Structures are given as C-alpha cells and as structure tokens.
Amino acid sequence: MRHRTRTDAGQAFPIYVVMVAGLLFLAFVFFAVGKAAALRNGAQGAADAAALAAAQETRKQFEGPFLASLPGKMLDPFLRAHPVLGCPAAYGLASANGARVTHCRPIPGGLRDRIRVEVKGRDPVDSPVVPDTENTFAETKATAVIEFRCPDWESVDFNDDGVQDMYFFTCRGGEMLEIEPSNPKPWSKVSKILYDVHLVDK
Template sequence: MTGTQRRDAGQAFPIYVVMVAGLLFLVFAFFAVGKASALRNGAQGAADAAALAAASQARDEFQAGFLASLPEDLLSEYLQAHPVGGCSAASGLAEANQAQLTGCIPFPGGREDRIKVSVKGDKPVDSSVLPGSKQTRAKATATAVIKFRCSWTSVDLNDDSIRDIFFFTCGKDFLEIRPSSPPPWSQVSKILYDVHLVDN
C-alpha cells in the first residue's frame, strides 16, 4: 500500500512541475503584455505632446507674415499660401517624454493647417517570453491642427489704400489690430488660431 502511494506521488510530481511552469509563463506573458501596453500609451502621449508643440510653434511663426499682410489687405492671400514649420519643437517634446521623433510632416491647408508626427519610444519591451522584444519599441503617431477661426473687416482711414484697423470676430471673441502698432502676438495668436489634436 505504501509503495503504491509513493509511485502515485512520483508520477504526479512532473505534472505539478509542468503546471507551475505553465502558470509562471502566463504570469510573465501577462506582465510583458502589460508592459507593452504601458509603453504604447507612453509613446502615444509623447506623440500627442510633440504634435501640439509643433502646432504651437508653427502658430508663433505665423506672426511676421500675418502682420505684414495686413496694411495692403493681403490677409486672404496669406492664409491661402504660407509656410508651416514647427518640427524643432516636436523633437524636444518627444525627447522630454522618453521618445524619439521619427517623422514630422506639415500639411498647409489655408485656414486649417495640419502637422503629423511619428515617434518611437526609448525603452524596449525586453521580455524573455516574447521573441524579438529586446529590440521592439513602441511607436505612435499624432496629428495637430492649426485652425484660423476668425472673420474680419478692415478700415482705410486715410483713403490711401493702406488698411489702418482690422476688426476680427472669432467665435465669441472680438479683436482689434492696428497694423501700425500691433499687440503682442502671444496675446492675439491664441484668439486668432485654435490648436488641437485630431484623429490621424
């Protein structure tokens, strides 16, 4: 009787070992998936921040061309054809969020410009249960819009074909700009232009 029990116990031991090994594998696999998901979320956050930074920088860079277009009433032409930059700011924000900027493409569009950025996370998944994960890094993309949100009228006070005052209506906001002495761009740009993320 005792010999039979020992043989049964000896036969069951390998089964227990396999079960424990299987459970450990599942634990490590779930951990790896969770880590990969967290890295993916981090990369997406870096992409979002980089896209918004690029769009904000592009909006700042509109200042010279925007204001120069006002005296001769060329704002419509400027809005339809103007350069869009901002990618240097995107790189800095990606690095600040533990990612590398792998792409930054502006899409000029008149009153609504877009900038699409791509990033790759700095940290690999690096899991022993996922083949190839030592070199696998999370990737993400994000697109930000710089949208001119106003309508306007202008006044030529001296009848010399030079516009002296522009009146902008931007949703519920009203703005007056005199080309001869414009307000600081940092104060008016956020009223004239809306910057936000959109789906890729």
C-alpha cells in the same frame, strides 16, 4: 496501500511542475504585454506633446508674415498659403518624454493646417519569453491642428489712402478682436485668439 500512495504522488509531481512552469510562462507573457502597452502609452504621450509643440511653435512664427499681410489687404493670400515651420520644436518634447521623432510632416490646408509627428520609444519591450522583443519598440503618431478661429473679418481705411488702418475680426463663440497694423497688440495674446491649437484623431 502506502506504496500506491507514494506512486500516485510520484506521478502527480511532474504534472505540478508542468503546471507551475505554464503559469510562470503566462505570467511572463502577461508582463510583456503589460510592458508593451505601458511603453505604447508613453510613446503616445510623447507623440501628442511633440505634435502640440510643433503646432504651437508654428503659431508663434506666424507673427511677422501675418502682420505684414494686414496693411495691403494680403490677409486672404496669407491664410491660404502660410508655412508650417514648427517641426524642430517636436524633437525636444519627444526626447523629454522618452522617445525620438522619426518623422514630422506639415500638411498645409489654408485655414486648418495639420502637423503629423511619428515617434519611436527608446526602451524595448525585451521580454525573456517572447522572441525578438529586445528589438521591439513602441511606435505611434499624433496629429495637431492649427485652425484659424476668425474667418469673418473686415478692414477700414479711415484716410482713403489705400492703406487699411484697422482690422475687425469676429471669431468663434462671438469673440471680437481688433488689430491696428501700425500698433499691433502683443502676438502672444493675439495669436491665441486668432488660432486654436489642438490634437485630432487623424
């Protein structure tokens, strides 16, 4: 009787080894999947921050061309064809968030400009049980929009000299804004009323 018990135990031991090895393998796989998901989330955060930084920098750079377009009634042409120049700002934000920008592309669109940023994480998944993961990095993208909030506007020439002395903007939500080209308000305040910057899905 004791001999049969030892035999049964001997036969069961390899099964236990296989089961433990299988469980360890699954644990490593789940760890790799979790790490990949965490790296992707980190890369997505870097992409979001980079895209927003590029859009905000572009909004800052609108100041000179925007104000120059006011006196001669050139506002409409400016809104239809202003440049999107904020991509350099994306690189620093991506790097600070553990990623690098692989591509930054402005997509001009008149009253609604887009900046699309693609990033690649700096840390590989590097799983010991999943092949080629030492060269697998999280890659993702984000798109930010610079949207003109005040499409309803009019200008007034008080002196009838052909030069517009005041511009009145009606913005979304009923917010009003007046700009006097000869004495404009600080752009840091005006730009946030005129232009909304936010992320979009596409």
